[in-house]
Amino acid sequence: MNNELIIVRYGEIGIKSPVVRKRFEKRLLGNIKSALDCQSTLEQGRIFLQVEDVKEAHNVLAKTFGVVSFSPAWVTDTDCEVIKEELTRYTRKLVEDGQFSGEDSFAIRCRRVGQHSFTSQEMAAFAGSVVYQVTHSRVDLTNPDFEIFLEVRGDKTYLFHQKISGPGGLPIGTQGRLVALLSTGIDSPVACYLMMKRGCSITALHFNNYPYTSGEEEKIKKIARKIKEYSHGSRFDLYTVDYGEFLTRCIEEAPPRMTCVLCKGGMYQVAEKLAQNEGALATLDGSSMGQVASQTLPNLVATRHFTTIPLLSPLMGLDKVEIEDLAKKIGTYPLSILPEEGCSAAPRHPETHAELDKVIEALDDLDMDLVLPQLVAGIRKIRI
């Protein structure tokens, strides 16, 4: 049917200044088109897409940030006779597909943009009588079993019955790039998702702690692939760096309690170097206040002491159970809980109240100035 299309609605973009809005709309459309073969028009807060493959369109739109909701729709001329004819066919199709029947109560929801010879209420009443003639369903405006929407926009009218939720947020690529510390755990993939949702492009960096961990590469690739599904229109790369040797030095040359603090502090410094190379203005991690021993406030201060650009931690105020719920929603949870051995470098009693002076001293003893360039030189891209 060439009168079928998809109406795409976007939210926060609408409240930006005209110049910013225009840039964001263009980016949103570009992001959609990078993943979906379609024709498009853009009009007053809506994008209209004509697609070949409706199912594919659903998959893409459900994972394109900036999309608040979308509706597969039929378009007709704004002419009562034509609307009657098309709405009759539309209703019959719903009945044939088993989605709607005479048993269900229903409501017509009509919206109107432009000048017309009828009000929204009059059109809703008219459309209600058309649907009634097909199904003999009872009208219930308060709590209907089924809703049919008419959106009258100038000389075009759109018929639809679904509003499918998109992921919200801002179009990816409108807010610059971040380097994300990506681990095989539950939290950091969620942190990536949230900042992509706010328009940031992501370069992910994995720290390979072998021989203190093992077999992580396949797992991190699976997780990265899942996050990448949300990056239509934006480059998403995964890098890894061998970090085991540095960890050995931490263990051998500093008090055992401090291993985790030094490990994390070193990671931030390596990530900043990659950020420079990637043109990223900030780094990103999955820290959540007080969740584990390394995430106490004193440790946070100590590990971040050497950072020189902002380190964003969008999970800082979330409970573990809230983070897990998000991970389930975005699909990374089943990948993150795949079995793995924990990091064997972690001491029995990790420091929970790191003293900044001692951390500075320990990093000094580790010759961080010399070690950092070596670590950075070992960063390599992984194909995902």
Place this chain on the structure above:
Amino acid sequence: MNNELIIVRYGEIGIKSPVVRKRFEKRLLGNIKSALDCQSTLEQGRIFLQVEDVKEAHNVLAKTFGVVSFSPAWVTDTDCEVIKEELTRYTRKLVEDGQFSGEDSFAIRCRRVGQHSFTSQEMAAFAGSVVYQVTHSRVDLTNPDFEIFLEVRGDKTYLFHQKISGPGGLPIGTQGRLVALLSTGIDSPVACYLMMKRGCSITALHFNNYPYTSGEEEKIKKIARKIKEYSHGSRFDLYTVDYGEFLTRCIEEAPPRMTCVLCKGGMYQVAEKLAQNEGALATLDGSSMGQVASQTLPNLVATRHFTTIPLLSPLMGLDKVEIEDLAKKIGTYPLSILPEEGCSAAPRHPETHAELDKVIEALDDLDMDLVLPQLVAGIRKIRI
């Protein structure tokens, strides 16, 4: 009734090491007791409270972080005859109060801790027959209208029918203190709430931009009072600082486009000074990536360039509509949307891509070294 008590459940604390768990449990109990007159016992992941005023207890527990859920309950001896007698009385009371009737299907949910001569299932079947004798209700284990819970713990058994949600998180005061930038808008109160939820104590700092804003003091007090309701057991203070004179200098001595960036950058520096005085290890604000012109990634980098301790922004990855939903949940939303005039210092075209060099230069021109101590000297506490 002196066999009435309240069972309090807590979550994440349970997964901490024994030493940390003990400290967190003690703090949670202390926080509750700071606001509620009660007797208490603590046992295997549960706190049992005996209170005078059940309604007051509800109010306190619903706003005490660390509480996952709570249930008003009756306690009886773990003796089938006594349980039968008490459960009969309990059921009759539910019927009298109009909460449960013969029309409702029901299920018994039984949990057991300890050694007993019966299984949980046997106790559930027994209790079901007791309830049936009172109401003749139909049993429906899958989708009941009403649930009655029996929790058998050693020689005590608890009867209840409600699990009321608490706010979750960690007990406030377990994670140290933050200085929060608190404005009269929607976002920053939510940022405070989220970090209090993760165990942080808060000192709030309001920037009074008079004459560019006016009449904010009453509004900020109302908002602070609402947030303070969640701080049982922890000091919550509100400070204000006159910031208008600094804003005037920004306007007069730097390019107009940069006013907002310089304003925000200065705020962070003042907040850090207060953090030193308050023994706070980090600062906190309500930034959300890309939400408004001042929150682009380049602006974020520029405004944070002079920070020397971590600046936490737990809303960084949330959409405006998500932040508003949280504000409604915690009760600050209706206060934040009270009418006010916007800041008249904001230029028509604020900078959205601040160049770091130019910001550094502008702050240098403003003699920030001299201005900062004057600003800090003007910080004063507001009674709330």
